[in-house]
Each structure stands twice: as C-alpha cells, then as structure tokens.
Amino acid sequence: MARAALTWLVEPGHRAVWTLVRRLGAPEALDRLLADDVPDRHLRAAVAARSAAGDARQMAAEAMERAQEAGARLVVPADAEWPARVDALASLELDSGMRVNRDTRPPLCFWVRGDRPLGPTLERSVAIVGARASTGYGTHVTNELAYGLAEQGWAVVSGGAYGIDAAAHRAALAANGVTVSVLACGVDRPYPIMNSEMFAQIAERGLLISEWPPGAEPLRHRFLIRNRVIAAATAGTVVVEAAARSGATQTMSRVLALNRPGMVVPGPVTSAMSVGCHELLRKHPGARLVTSVADVLEEVGRIGEYLEPAPRGRERVRDRLDEESALVLESLPRRGTATPEEIAAEARLDLRTVLRRLSLLEAAGLVVRTDSGIALTPPRPVVT
Amino acid sequence: MARAALTWLVEPGHRAVWTLVRRLGAPEALDRLLADDVPDRHLRAAVAARSAAGDARQMAAEAMERAQEAGARLVVPADAEWPARVDALASLELDSGMRVNRDTRPPLCFWVRGDRPLGPTLERSVAIVGARASTGYGTHVTNELAYGLAEQGWAVVSGGAYGIDAAAHRAALAANGVTVSVLACGVDRPYPIMNSEMFAQIAERGLLISEWPPGAEPLRHRFLIRNRVIAAATAGTVVVEAAARSGATQTMSRVLALNRPGMVVPGPVTSAMSVGCHELLRKHPGARLVTSVADVLEEVGRIGEYLEPAPRGRERVRDRLDEESALVLESLPRRGTATPEEIAAEARLDLRTVLRRLSLLEAAGLVVRTDSGIALTPPRPVVT
Numbered sequence: 001m002a003r004a005a006l007t008w009l010v011e012p013g014h015r016a017v018w019t020l021v022r023r024l025g026a027p028e029a030l031d032r033l034l035a036d037d038v039p040d041r042h043l044r045a046a047v048a049a050r051s052a053a054g055d056a057r058q059m060a061a062e063a064m065e066r067a068q069e070a071g072a073r074l075v076v077p078a079d080a081e082w083p084a085r086v087d088a089l090a091s092l093e094l095d096s097g098m099r100v101n102r103d104t105r106p107p108l109c110f111w112v113r114g115d116r117p118l119g120p121t122l123e124r125s126v127a128i129v130g131a132r133a134s135t136g137y138g139t140h141v142t143n144e145l146a147y148g149l150a151e152q153g154w155a156v157v158s159g160g161a162y163g164i165d166a167a168a169h170r171a172a173l174a175a176n177g178v179t180v181s182v183l184a185c186g187v188d189r190p191y192p193i194m195n196s197e198m199f200a201q202i203a204e205r206g207l208l209i210s211e212w213p214p215g216a217e218p219l220r221h222r223f224l225i226r227n228r229v230i231a232a233a234t235a236g237t238v239v240v241e242a243a244a245r246s247g248a249t250q251t252m253s254r255v256l257a258l259n260r261p262g263m264v265v266p267g268p269v270t271s272a273m274s275v276g277c278h279e280l281l282r283k284h285p286g287a288r289l290v291t292s293v294a295d296v297l298e299e300v301g302r303i304g305e306y307l308e309p310a311p312r313g314r315e316r317v318r319d320r321l322d323e324e325s326a327l328v329l330e331s332l333p334r335r336g337t338a339t340p341e342e343i344a345a346e347a348r349l350d351l352r353t354v355l356r357r358l359s360l361l362e363a364a365g366l367v368v369r370t371d372s373g374i375a376l377t378p379p380r381p382v383v384t
Numbered sequence: 385m386a387r388a389a390l391t392w393l394v395e396p397g398h399r400a401v402w403t404l405v406r407r408l409g410a411p412e413a414l415d416r417l418l419a420d421d422v423p424d425r426h427l428r429a430a431v432a433a434r435s436a437a438g439d440a441r442q443m444a445a446e447a448m449e450r451a452q453e454a455g456a457r458l459v460v461p462a463d464a465e466w467p468a469r470v471d472a473l474a475s476l477e478l479d480s481g482m483r484v485n486r487d488t489r490p491p492l493c494f495w496v497r498g499d500r501p502l503g504p505t506l507e508r509s510v511a512i513v514g515a516r517a518s519t520g521y522g523t524h525v526t527n528e529l530a531y532g533l534a535e536q537g538w539a540v541v542s543g544g545a546y547g548i549d550a551a552a553h554r555a556a557l558a559a560n561g562v563t564v565s566v567l568a569c570g571v572d573r574p575y576p577i578m579n580s581e582m583f584a585q586i587a588e589r590g591l592l593i594s595e596w597p598p599g600a601e602p603l604r605h606r607f608l609i610r611n612r613v614i615a616a617a618t619a620g621t622v623v624v625e626a627a628a629r630s631g632a633t634q635t636m637s638r639v640l641a642l643n644r645p646g647m648v649v650p651g652p653v654t655s656a657m658s659v660g661c662h663e664l665l666r667k668h669p670g671a672r673l674v675t676s677v678a679d680v681l682e683e684v685g686r687i688g689e690y691l692e693p694a695p696r697g698r699e700r701v702r703d704r705l706d707e708e709s710a711l712v713l714e715s716l717p718r719r720g721t722a723t724p725e726e727i728a729a730e731a732r733l734d735l736r737t738v739l740r741r742l743s744l745l746e747a748a749g750l751v752v753r754t755d756s757g758i759a760l761t762p763p764r765p766v767v768t
Contacts (some may be wrong), residue, residue, distance in 0.1 A: 137652055266650030266662060268521055269675035278650060281665070281673045289665045289673070291653035 002026035003076050003109040004213060005060035009033060009050050011103065012211040013089075013225050015039045018105035026108065030056065049309040061107055063186075063213035070188035070214055071203070072113045075098030081117040083110075088233045088258055104226045104254075106232075107211045113187045114207035115174040121178060121207060125155035126229045126300060127255075129248050130164025130240035131273050136242035141265055145238060148293030150177020155206070155299075157182060157234050159226065163218075164240045164248075166195055173201055179357075182233070184226040185218035192218075227251040234299040236261035240288060242276030249276045256286045261299040263290040301360050324349060328357040329366060386410035387460050387493040388597060391681070393417060393434050394486065396595040397473075397609050400424045402489035402601045410492065414440065447495075447597035453537055454572035455587070456497045465501040467494075470616045472642055487609045488640035489640075489721075490616075491595045497571040498591035505562060505591060509539035510684060511639075513632045514548025514624035515657050522625035522657060525649055526551040529622060534561020539590070541566060541618050543610065546632030548624045548632075550579055557585055567594040568610040569602035582649075611635040620645035620684040622674060625661030633660045640670045645683040647674040685744045708733060712741040713750060713760075721757030 003026045005382055010017050010033070020029040020038065025115055033047050034056060050056070067074065073079055085209070089106040112118055112220050126149050128142060145154045146168040156172035158165040160181040172179035185191045187208045190199040202208055211229065212222065227247060229236055231254035239262075242248035255262040264287050267274030280287045321329065324347075331346035332338055344354040358374060361367045368377050387410045394401045394417070404413040404422065404644040416422055417431050418440060434440070451458065459465055473490040496502055510533050512526060530540045530552040540556035544565040556563035563586055569575045571592045574583040586592055595613065596606065611631060615621055615638035623646075626632035639646040648671050651658030664671045674680050705713065715730035716722055722730070728738040742758060745751045752761050 137654065141653055265653060266658075266673070267666075268652055269525055269649060270521065274650075275675075278673055279677045281650075282675075282679070285669075289650070289662055291659075291662045291666075295666070 001057070001060055002030040004063055004074055005030050005056040006033075006061045006108055007111075007211060007213045008054075008063060008216075009047060009056045010043070011222070011225060011289065012107055013103035013105050013228060014043070015105050016043050018090075018108065021108060060213070066186070066188055066214035067111060067327060070113060072111050072187050072208075072214060075110045075112050075118050076108075076186050077082055081119045083122045083233050084121040085122065085234075086229060088363035089228060089232045092228070092232075092257055094253065094257055095348045096326045104228055107229060108149060110209045110211060111187050111302065112207060112209050113203045113212060114205075116207055118207065121155050122141075122157070122233045123235075124153065125157045125180065125234045126242060126296060127157040127234040127237040127251075128164065128168035129158055129227075129230060129237065129251055131242050131246065131276075132161050132163040132165075133243075133273065134167065134241050135271060135273050136166055137267060138265075140275070143171040145240070145265075145293055145296060146171035146178075146179075147175045149296065150175035150179065152293070152297070153177075154235075155180055157230060158298060159184070159223070160190055160192075160195060160199065160202075160208075162192060162195070166198060167328065168240075169198055169202060169206075173198075173205065179206040180233075181206070181208050182204065182226055182230050183208060183218075184212070184222035186212055186214040186216040188214040216365060223247060224250060228254045231255040231260065232258055234260070236263060236296070237264040237279055238263045238265065238296060239280065241267060241271075241273040242280070243272060244275045244279060249280055252280050252284070256284055259286075261369070262287045263296055263299050264288065265290060296304075298360060301363050325357045325361060327380065328354055329361060332367065332374060332376050334376070337370055337375045339373045343374065385441070385444055385448075386414040388447055388458055389414050389440040390417075390492050391495070391595060391597045392438075392600075393429070393440045394430060395606070395609060396491055397487035397489050398427070399487075399489050400427050402474075402492065403440075407471050415740045431703060444597070447599060448569070448618060450598035451495060451571055454497060456571050456592075456598060459494045459496050459502050460492075465503045466731050467503040467506045467508065467617050469618075470613060471533055473612060473616045476612070476616075476638065476641055478637065478641055488612055491613060494593045494595060495571050495597060496591060496593050497587045498589075500562065500591055502591065502593065506617045507539070507619075508537065509541050509564065509618045510680060511541040511618040511621040511635075512548065512552035512624060513542055513611075513614060513621065513635055515626050515630065515632065515660075516547040516549075517627075517657065518547035518551065518625050519651075519655060521651060521655070522548055522649075523551045526624045527555040528681060529624070529649075529677055530555035530563075531559045531678065533680065534559035534563065536677070536681070537561075539564055541614060543568070543607070543614060544574055544579060544583065544586075544592075546576060546579070550582060552624075553586060553590075554580055555587065557582075563590040565590070565592050566610055566614050566649075567592060567602075568596065568606035570594060570596055570598040570600040572598040575602035592652060612638045615639040615644065615729065616642055618644070619679070620647060622647040622649065622680060623661055623664065624649045625651060625655075625657040625665070627656060628659045628663055630660050635665055636664050636668070636671065640668055646671045646710050647680055647683050648672070649674060650766060666686050682740070683742075685747055709741045709745060712727060712738055713745060714718060716758060716760050718760070721754055722761045724759045727758065 092104045142164050150156050150172035155178040156168050158168040159181045169179045181202050187210045236337050237255040239248045252262050264277045264280050327347045331343045340354050344351045367374050471490050476488045526548050534540050534556035539562040540552050541564045542552040565586050571594045615635050621639040623632045636646050648661045648664050694729045711731045715727045724738050728735045751758050
C-alpha cells in the first residue's frame with residue numbers, strides 16, 4: 001500500500017526516493033516524505049504540491065479500487081513475478097551531455113493488467129520502438145520483425161503509441177504471440193485512446209503495465225521516464241524509425257548504458273524518419289545494425305541464457321546454419337573439447353566471431369560448454 | 385618500356401612479379417620472366433602461355449604507339465606524378481576466409497589519359513562505388529554525395545561501370561569537378577562502351593587510368609584486381625548500393641585492410657541493393673555509416689592532412705559548426721594552449737570525440753597544434 005501511495009505521490013525513477021525506499025523500506029519512506037522529513041528541497045516541494053491535491057494514502061486506496069475494477073494488480077519486488085531485470089537501473093549512469101538525468105532509478109512497483117506472470121513473460125522479450133509518424137517502410141519492417149519474433153516465442157514489448165509501437169503490438173497479436181505494452185499512464189485508461197481496441201486485445205492476451213497508478217494521466221514527461229523501463233525490462237531493444245533526437249533515441253541511450261543489445265534498423269538516408277536511426281549507428285559504437293529477425297536473434301543470443309534450444313531436429317538446424325557457424329561447428333573435435341582460441345585457429349576466424357557463433361550454436365543446442373572447453377552436443381534422437 | 389611489357393605479360397598485382405621487380409628492377413625482372421628463370425611454376429606457365437600469343441617487348445612498343453594515338457602516357461614510380469598512396473598495397477594482407485589472395489601488390493605503372501598530374505589529383509580524392517543495377521534511391525544519393533564532394537574540391541574516383549559508378553562520375557562532372565575513372569581495360573577503349581560519351585568528358589576534364597596497356601580487354605577477373613587500386617589510391621571509399629558479396633563489398637574489404645576510411649550508405653532493409661551495404665556495416669566494425677557529404681568529410685578528415693582550410697571567413701565557419709565541435713572550440717582557453725585531455729574534461733566529451741573534432745577544427749583553420757598543445761588560431765582579417 002505504501003508503494004501504491006508512492007506511485008501517486010512522486011514520479012517514478014526518482015533517485016532520492018528510490019534510495020530512501022531501499023534504505024528504510026517503503027512504509028517508512030512514505031512516512032518521512034509525508035512528514036516533510038527529507039533533505040532534498042526540491043523533493044519536499046514536489047511532495048507538498050502533490051499532497052495539496054489529495055491525501056496519498058487515500059489516493060492509494062482509490063487506485064487499488066480502480067485497479068480491481070479494471071482487473072489490474074499491483075506487483076512489487078517481493079512478488080515472485082517481479083521482473084528482476086529492471087533492477088539493473090539501480091546502477092544506470094547516463095552522461096547525456098551537460099544534464100544529469102535524475103529519473104533513472106528502478107521502478108518501485110508495477111500496475112499490471114493481463115493474466116500472464118510479469119517476470120517470466122519479460123524474460124524472453126524484445127522491445128520494438130520507434131516513431132509515431134512512421135512511414136510505410138517502417139511499418140512494414142516492424143510487421144516483419146514483430147511477427148517473426150512473436151512466432152518464435154519472444155514477447156514483443158513496446159509503448160502503445162501510434163506508428164511503430166502500435167505496429168509492433170499488432171503484428172505480435174497477429175502472430176498469436178505475446179505482447180507487452182509499457183504505459184506512461186494508468187493501465188485502466190491506456191493512451192492513446194484511438195488504440196483502445198488494441199489495448200483491449202493486449203490486456204486479453206498479453207500485458208498492459210505501468211508504474212503510474214490507475215487513473216494517472218499520460219503527461220508528456222512521463223514518456224521519457226517510462227522509456228527506461230522498456231530498455232531495462234527486455235533482453236534487447238530494436239529502434240525501427242526515429243526522427244533526430246526523439247524518444248526512441250533516448251530509449252536507446254538507456255539500452256546501451258545498461259549494456260543490453262541495442263539494435264537499429266537503417267533506412268533510406270533520404271527519410272527524415274531514419275535520421276535518428278543513422279545518428280544512433282554513427283554515434284554509438286555499441287548500437288548494432290539489424291535487418292531481419294535472424295539479425296535480432298543473433299544479438300539477443302549474445303545473452304545466451306534467454307535462448308532455448310531450437311525446436312527443430314539437429315540435422316535441420318545444421319542445414320540452415322550460416323557459413324561461419326558451420327565452419328565453427330566443423331572445427332570442433334569429434335570427441336573431447338576445444339578452447340575458443342583453438343577453434344578460432346582451426347576455423348581461421350577471429351576469436352570474436354567464434355565466440356559469437358558459439359553462443360548461437362550453444363543456444364541452438366549444437367554445442368555444450370564444459371569445464372575443459374567446448375564440445376559437440378552428444379547425439380540424441382532426432383524429432384522431425 | 386620494361387614495365388609496359390610487364391603490364392602485357394602478367395596480370396597486375398601479382399605478388400611474385402612485384403617482388404621480383406622490387407628486388408631486381410623492371411628490366412632484369414622482365415629478362416628473367418622471358419628467360420623462364422623464375423621459381424614459381426604457375427607464373428612460368430602463365431608467362432609461357434602469354435608469350436605464345438606475342439613478343440612482350442614488341443607488344444609494349446605497340447601499346448606505346450596506341451597510347452600516343454589515344455593521348456595517353458605511362459606513369460611509373462620514378463615519375464613525380466606517381467600516386468605514392470597506392471604503394472601501401474605492398475603490405476596489404478587479406479584474410480578472406482580460406483583463400484589467400486595473390487593479386488594484391490602495388491601497380492607497376494599506370495596508363496593515363498587526361499592532363500592533370502595523377503598523384504596530386506588523387507591526393508584529395510574519395511572513391512564512390514556501388515552496384516551496377518542501382519535503384520533510383522542509390523542514384524539519387526550518389527548524385528548528392530559526388531556533386532557535393534566535387535563542389536568542395538575533392539576528386540571523385542570510381543570504376544566507370546553502369547549504375548552507381550557512372551552516377552558518381554557524372555555528378556562530379558556536373559559540379560564542374562574532377563573525376564577519375566580507374567579502368568580494368570585499356571584507357572583507349574574504356575568499358576562499358578555505352579558510357580563512351582562520359583569517358584570522353586572524363587578524359588577531357590579528369591583522368592582515365594588503368595594498369596592494363598592500351599588495347600587490353602575488360603576481362604571479368606580484372607575488375608576485382610582493379611578494385612584494390614580504387615581502395616588504395618583514395619583518401620576514403622564510399623559504397624552506396626551493393627548486393628550481397630559483390631564487387632563493392634570486395635573493394636571495401638581492401639579499404640578496411642588498408643586502414644583507410646571505409647564508408648557505407650545504408651538503405652531500406654527491403655532493398656536487395658542495400659543487402660551488401662548492411663552486411664558490411666554488420667560484419668566490419670571499421671566500416672562507418674555515412675548519410676551525407678558532411679559525414680564523408682568527417683571520415684576523410686580523420687586524415688586531416690588532406691583537408692585544406694575552409695574557404696569561408698572564420699565567423700561563417702563557426703556559425704555552421706555542429707554542437708560537439710562548437711563545444712570543443714569553446715573549451716579552449718582564450719590564450720595559451722590546452723591538451724586534448726584537458727579539452728575533453730572541460731567539454732565533458734570523450735577523448736575520441738575531442739580528437740576527431742580537433743582534426744576537423746584544425747582542417748577548418750580554427751585551431752592550431754603547437755608543441756605545447758592545442759590553441760585557437762590567432763585572429764586574422766575575415767574575408768566575407
């Protein structure tokens with residue numbers, strides 16, 4: 001209940017509030033804030049202004065009621081379904097030029113609509129975000145990516161906005177897949193209202209989540225605060241179209257600061273909607289250009305633990321390998337193990353390529369890591 | 385004359401031949417080859433096959449005659465106009481998978497049509513290459529880049545082919561700029577013949593150059609041998625459109641192996657003509673995405689010595705600076721000098737960005753390097 005009150009009282013991500021909650025627990029942190037007993041002058045002023053509009057505890061109770069009516073629940077870090085990945089925000093440090101960004105700490109809680117458990121759903125998820133004013137090209141590419149990822153069992157996460165976001169959600173739904181919309185307002189009144197039909201479907205078959213309590217309005221600054229959750233909750237983020245210095249590029253800077261795979265779809269250099277994408281690829285050495293579902297899977301495959309063995313028989317998978325992966329596989333000894341360095345020497349590939357390919361081969365179940373090195377997976381019955 | 389004979393006798397770039405010439409000089413190398421007195425069995429066979437078709441010295445004399453008729457000259461390393469940059473090929477080592485590429489050594493000579501001196505013309509040059517089957521998008525972007533570069537006094541180098549190559553040459557001509565076509569056949573019979581009108585204009589206002597003697601046919605394998613010259617002779621290379629594993633991507637691997645700026649224009653991921661470009665950007669960490677003339681100049685500006693002070697007044701240049709460059713400039717002390725590290729700390733930018741911006745600022749005449757560090761250029765009369 002204290003966390004619910006806090007979501008109403010102070011905008012999420014606040015560095016001082018989050019630190020206070022971690023140090024004292026949510027109930028005492030709330031007491032301190034309401035008692036005007038915190039050193040941060042700006043924070044005191046913000047709490048006072050908000051308290052003038054209502055009593056935080058009473059607002060929390062009302063939010064809980066609204067949540068119940070809307071079929072929503074509150075998820076806190078103590079819950080089994082808490083998406084632990086977002087806690088990486090605790091150490092996010094952004095160096096965005098001259099400004100210090102204060103709204104980057106982990107969420108205190110999530111309001112959730114939808115039956116699936118939040119954490120497990122986000123475990124194997126990719127965010128696809130981009131311009132509201134998307135072009136036909138951007139929509140097309142988003143459809144391809146979101147449909148393909150959803151089809152392969154990845155949850156597609158986005159922000160519910162017009163353009164790329166909505167295309168991503170809709171394509172995932174069309175693939176009978178799972179999609180999660182991270183909102184910057186209450187889950188009982190998802191914004192924009194023109195996407196209501198889509199939000200209803202997402203609540204039915206996926207998840208609508210928000211840090212703000214039911215009833216909260218989609219204020220402008222909230223979208224930027226929300227973006228850090230999209231970056232932190234997913235295994236990787238793809239930006240499809242983005243204008244220069246837009247919300248999507250802001251999300252990407254958080255993705256890269258978190259050391260998550262940050263992926264960017266290029267486009268015509270003549271398109272204003274690809275300027276932000278190309279800017280990202282030029283300025284951030286960590287941003288990776290992707291053109292297809294396979295490219296995206298290669299990137300999120302770098303964090304191999306999120307990949308499960310491919311559902312096909314081994315021989316089928318082998319047949320579909322790219323040249324480098326096949327070369328790595330062929331360079332492994334029939335019996336026993338080899339180190340990545342030995343494989344690199346044998347395959348005449350550079351070590352980085354070998355390591356990347358090994359992650360994929362491991363994810364596909366074709367090789368295993370042992371204490372003494374890499375080995376071929378022992379044969380097993382092939383399901384075809 | 386020996387070098388002329390060698391251009392007829394053995395395909396250029398041949399490792400053993402080049403080594404022989406470097407060790408013994410061209411006349412004795414030619415004697416040895418014609419006397420069957422070289423250890424390389426394949427080379428002996430190639431020379432024998434060629435000699436059966438004619439006498440190398442006589443063919444050289446005929447090539448010289450043809451050259452004279454076509455208004456062409458032979459340029460050898462001893463000449464003042466030799467483009468020294470191509471000699472970097474002496475240490476080019478390619479690791480193209482399993483194959484060892486043998487045709488990568490420097491040219492022995494160039495056959496040249498056009499009045500400008502070869503070396504000085506190539507000094508300040510950028511190659512623009514790409515698909516023959518270019519799209520409207522690729523042609524448009526090539527026009528923009530080649531026109532802009534030519535307008536700013538850069539020679540535009542390409543291979544004379546249909547598509548991107550021809551668009552690059554033509555846009556440079558349209559800008560009243562200089563363009564150089566590096567051919568894979570004799571300069572008296574530039575290929576393809578449908579571009580004859582363009583080649584005539586290039587011979588008039590730019591340069592047609594080739595390693596092969598007048599009369600040589602544009603055999604298929606020669607284009608790949610030629611590509612290393614495009615890579616080595618220029619300050620940087622831009623690939624605009626390229627199919628997967630095409631000639632342009634082969635050129636780019638040479639550019640990057642030579643540590644020259646390798647630039648790639650992205651395009652729609654739905655376009656087959658951009659697949660090679662995206663492949664390059666994904667596989668080569670050294671390949672840089674570029675979207676505009678400014679981006680290209682930033683890359684070739686890394687080798688700042690090729691940039692001359694901008695022709696505008698100082699204040700005008702300052703007004704047109706990008707944010708980071710302006711920040712670097714503002715971070716310099718009004719008097720005295722600062723180290724790049726001090727500037728980076730002051731500007732709150734990373735050192736790499738600062739170094740890159742300093743190169744540009746230096747090229748634009750806004751800062752100077754002194755023994756004790758970087759300083760603002762002393763004020764001088766502004767020409768407006």
